[in-house]
Amino acid sequence: MNxxxxxxxxxxxxxxxxxxxxxxxxxxxxxxxxxxxxxDQLDITMDMLGCVTAEEGYIAANGFDxxxxxxxxxxxxxxxxxxxxxxxxxxxxIVGGNSSLNMMFDYIATAYSRGVCGNTxxxxxxxxxxxxxxxxxxxHFAVTExxxxxxxxxxxxxxxxxxxxVEKHIKDARVxxxxxxxxxxxxxxxxxADETVRxxxxxxxxxxxxxxxxxxxxxxxxxxxxxxxxxxxxxxxEKQGQEDxxxxxxxxxxxxxxxxxxxxxxxxxxxxxxxxxRMTVQTIGHDKLNMLRHVRYFKDLDxxxxxMKRHAAIMRPKFQTVLDMLEQRLGDxxxxxxxxxxxxxxxxxxxxxxxxxxxxxxxxxxGVAMTPAGATYPYGQDPHDSNLRxxxxxxxxxxxxxxxxxxCVCAQLACAEKLLES
Ligand SMILES: Cc1ncc(COP(=O)(O)O)c(C=O)c1O
Numbered sequence: 001m002n003x004x005x006x007x008x009x010x011x012x013x014x015x016x017x018x019x020x021x022x023x024x025x026x027x028x029x030x031x032x033x034x035x036x037x038x039x040d041q042l043d044i045t046m047d048m049l050g051c052v053t054a055e056e057g058y059i060a061a062n063g064f065d066x067x068x069x070x071x072x073x074x075x076x077x078x079x080x081x082x083x084x085x086x087x088x089x090x091x092x093x094i095v096g097g098n099s100s101l102n103m104m105f106d107y108i109a110t111a112y113s114r115g116v117c118g119n120t121x122x123x124x125x126x127x128x129x130x131x132x133x134x135x136x137x138x139x140h141f142a143v144t145e146x147x148x149x150x151x152x153x154x155x156x157x158x159x160x161x162x163x164x165x166v167e168k169h170i171k172d173a174r175v176x177x178x179x180x181x182x183x184x185x186x187x188x189x190x191x192x193a194d195e196t197v198r199x200x201x202x203x204x205x206x207x208x209x210x211x212x213x214x215x216x217x218x219x220x221x222x223x224x225x226x227x228x229x230x231x232x233x234x235x236x237x238e239k240q241g242q243e244d245x246x247x248x249x250x251x252x253x254x255x256x257x258x259x260x261x262x263x264x265x266x267x268x269x270x271x272x273x274x275x276x277x278r279m280t281v282q283t284i285g286h287d288k289l290n291m292l293r294h295v296r297y298f299k300d301l302d303x304x305x306x307x308m309k310r311h312a313a314i315m316r317p318k319f320q321t322v323l324d325m326l327e328q329r330l331g332d333x334x335x336x337x338x339x340x341x342x343x344x345x346x347x348x349x350x351x352x353x354x355x356x357x358x359x360x361x362x363x364x365x366x367g368v369a370m371t372p373a374g375a376t377y378p379y380g381q382d383p384h385d386s387n388l389r390x391x392x393x394x395x396x397x398x399x400x401x402x403x404x405x406x407x408c409v410c411a412q413l414a415c416a417e418k419l420l421e422s
Contacts, residue, residue, distance in 0.1 A: 001419075009420050016413040020362065023406045028367035030403040035186070035345040035391040036258055037311070038318075044310050045256045048297040052289055056296065066288040072279055074264070078291035082264040084301040085219070086248055087232045093266045094275060097286040100251035100263035104213055105143050107247060107265075110278050111176070111211065112147045117244065117274045119209035122149070122176055131169055131178035133161035135348060135376030135387045137186040140179040140215070144378075149176070151378035156185070160192035163199045170205035177211040183230045184218035187348040187376055187389035189341020191228035201236035203245070214248040220304060221254060222343040223312050223319060234266075243268035252294060254311075254345065255304060262287075262294050318392040321400045322347050329408035335415040346389050348376070351411055353384040358414035359407070360388065366410070368403045 001009070052058065058066045060075040073079065074095025083090040096103045115121040122128045130144045134153040144151050152169055155162040160182070169175050180200070182192040192200075200212065214233060222228075237243045244267075252261035267275070298304050323340055326349065330336045338349045351359060356373035363370050371389045374380040390407075392400055 006420070009416060013413065013416045013420065016409060016416060019409050020366065020406075020413055023409065024366040026367075026402075028402060028406065030367060030395060030399050031369040032390050032392065032395065032400070032403050032407070033369045033371045034394045036394055037254055038314065038394050038396070041311055041314050041393070042257060044307070044314075045297070048256060048293050051293045051296040058289070058292065060288065060292060064288070066292045069284045071285045071288060072283070073276060074286065075288050075291045075295070077295045078262065078264075078288075081295055081298065081300070082250070082262075082266070085250060085304070086216075086234075086264070086266040088234055088248070088266040092269060092272055093264055094272060094279070095262060095264045095286065095291060097263060098251075098260055098290070099253070100215065100217065100249040100265070101139055101143075103263055103265050104140070104215065104249055106278070106282070107211075107213070107275070108143055108147060108149075110275075111209070112149070114278070116209040116211060117270055122209070123147075125174070125176075127174060129169075129172070129175045131161075131166060131175060132378045133178075133180065133185075134378060135187055135382075135389070136179060137181055137215070138371075138375040138380075140181075140213070141378045144179075153378050153383075154178075156188060156190060158190060160185075160190060160196035163196060166200070167203065170203055170207075170210065173206035175205065176207055176209060177213060179213050179215065181215050181217060182233070183216055183228065184221055184341055184344030186217070186344065187346040187387075188339050189344045189346060189348065190339070191230055191342075194231040197231040197233050198236055201233055201242060201245075202240050203242070205245070210245060212246045214246050216248060216250045217253070218344040219250060220308050221311070221345070222308065223316055224342050227342045237268075244270050247271060255308065256294060256297075260290065262291055315393055317397050318395070318400055319347065321397050322390055322392045322404055325401070325404035325408060329405070330411060333412065333415075336411060345393055346391055349388045349390060349411075350384075350386045351388065352415045352418060353386050354418045355411065355414040356382060356385045356388050358417065359410045362410035362413060363407060366406055368406055370407075 060066050061077045078095045079090040079093045082093050112122045129150045131154050132151045133156050154165045248266040251263035335352045360370045360373045374382040376387050
């Protein structure tokens with residue numbers, strides 16, 4: 001940088017600091033960190049709470065009284081509903097409690113302490129590893145970190161995880177599994193290409209107890225009518241004779257109520273039998289009244305799809321506000337890149353390397369909460385200090401407008417400071 005360019009940059013930083021100070025004086029209190037539905041979204045499902053009444057009764061399709069103990073793997077009608085969501089036979093579905101993350105945690109905990117389908121527990125196999133497409137979902141990474149499973153970041157591409165990297169790593173028998181959010185990934189909103197799904201299904205990992213945690217949390221969460229579509233993985237696994245390699249998860253957390261929805265998994269018959277063995281010790285049965293509520297309210301997949309359009313109508317203006325602001329304020333500057341997702345809950349922004357942490361710090365000081373920089377990478381370490389996750393669902397459009405104005409000032413300031421340093 002020559003002297004003149006440096007002077008220009010210093011003047012630019014001064015101007016940005018002035019703008020920043022003006023925002024700071026406003027005493028904002030805004031939050032773009034939480035990937036949760038707004039109250040207006042929660043309102044659209046309230047009628048569900050009246051779906052289990054004395055008049056309608058509490059008896060499930062199998063004659064079971066849903067108010068009582070029992071039924072380990074879910075009411076038949078709840079299994080049928082999730083079977084249609086997964087595109088899997090109902091016998092290969094287990095309906096659980098209120099959280100798919102909880103089901104994932106339990107799966108990893110069991111693999112770690114008891115082993116997968118009769119294999120030696122991971123905890124007795126020395127150092128073991130998990131592949132973590134990154135940026136990814138911080139709570140997945142927290143689960144593997146909790147058990148001391150070493151995480152290996154894998155780059156994300158527009159088609160999903162970089163399969164060259166994945167195929168290289170699975171040659172090592174210490175690599176025991178992989179996290180995947182195959183549709184509208186958290187945070188980038190990427191849907192795996194058909195070819196990626198086929199390559200994953202065709203893998204022959206060195207570890208016989210290798211498992212892909214296929215977390216399809218956003219499989220029905222389109223924002224637009226021409227949303228993405230995901231190639232179902234199970235038929236591909238069947239073609240390859242690799243049915244046991246994948247455990248699929250989903251939940252209604254962002255369809256009905258986060259924390260009070262219903263979660264489910266789907267897997268091969270061998271995996272289902274293995275999981276049920278543990279569940280017989282773990283519980284006498286999950287909340288069947290909530291399953292009944294969901295089945296009576298939603299009825300079938302078509303009605304869930306119609307319901308998701310109502311969610312999308314509320315979410316779309318919020319996503320558009322964020323995207324418009326990024327385009328208007330940062331579009332021509334060459335300091336930021338972002339995805340325009342067709343579904344999911346997030347907008348992922350990659351800033352100039354070295355600027356993410358500083359941006360979040362500036363935002364925090366001025367009253368705007370963001371997901372911490374680095375959270376989207378294993379161990380909270382973004383090697384480029386570049387990725388930020390924006391969650392547009394919770395604030396109002398007006399709040400987002402303000403928060404994003406400030407976001408763009410902070411991002412510019414952090415990048416300009418970084419340039420001056422270099
Ligand atoms: C990818 C992903 N999986 C799982 C969850 C949590 O799901 P649940 O509420 O079913 O535990 C989230 C929530 O943000 C998520 O983004």
